[in-house]
Amino acid sequence: MPVSIAAPRFALRRARPALGTLVDIRVEAASDERAREAMAAAFAEIDAVHRLMSFHDGGSDLSRLNRAVPGERIRVDVRTAEVLGVAEQLRLDSHGAFDCAVADTLVAQGLLPRPSIPGPHDRADGASIDRAGEDAIGAAVTRGDERLDLGGIAKGFAVDRAIDALRQLGASAGVVDAGGDLRHFGSVPSRVHLRDPADPSSIVATLELRDAALASSATSGLAASAPSHPRRPSALVDPRDRRRAKPLAPGAGASVMAATCVLADALTKVVLVTGDPRHSLLARHRATLVLHRPASP
Secondary structure, eight states: OOEEEEOOOOSEEEEEEETTEEEEEEEEOSSHHHHHHHHHHHHHHHHHHHHHHOSSOTTSHHHHHHHSOTTOEEEEEHHHHHHHHHHHHHHHHTTTSSOSOOHHHHHHTTSSOOOSSOOOSSOOSOEEEEEOSSSEEEEEEOOOSSOOOGGGTHHHHHHHHHHHHHHHTTOSEEEEEETTEEEEESSSOEEEEEEETTEEEEEEEEEEEOSOEEEEEESOOOSSSSTTSOOOOOOOBOGGGGGGOOBOOTTOEEEEEESSHHHHHHHHHHHHHHOOTTOHHHHHTTOEEEEEEOOOO
8 A cells, every 4th residue: 555755854855666665765874874874774684685585586595495295394584474373363362364385376366477497386384483593493394285476475574674774874864765665763653654455545544653563455456557557466465365366355454553564464364354444453462553444235
């Protein structure tokens, strides 16, 4: 869901394509040199998450897990293991409303390209993890049916990692925006304009974001101004009945504010899939639903 941001002046701003979208980073620091160092570190984290968790890259941690048979242990980066752990806990807590094991359904619907290197017939859709060193984790797939796609959570995680990098390099304020999934830190808030998921030309809400994250998800949107232009197909499916391969109805959208972007990112999917604007996971994670457009009947 597109957003536009009016923020205080930062010493440095850069944008580049990554994570299947445009990543825009703004940073304020004590000097230009410090700002540039922080910016470089933030983009390095974005690139690392993209490389490790890509569904399309045959050498990524995710692809190697998807090719493994249940019980086979694979060494993965600690960042990959962290995302897998968060995803699995959210799957359990949401009773399956959030589940990364939808890759084959998305491929069948044409919403993900077919991987060049197929996985085994007995594929995995969960993972157990254990520490294998300071920078690596042993992971093993634990269930069957569908391959994993981390697209519903990795972008938010990448935003969090970039914010951590900015802070560690001494930035005093920053905003990382990855196609509408964003996080802010600093003393001066950013003003965020939320756009209608069914009509991106229309702003439906404005809020102040300070030391928090915001993520938005939508089932579809108009790709052109012409009313007759077909809507983009939904990239969201209900994991609880994915065998029916029925995407969510078009026109729905949700925006969630939370302490971290990885949680905000995932919770938008929970709200959209369940249709519940008061889902218990929002309160559990002290998250706020700031925009909800339910699916049309």
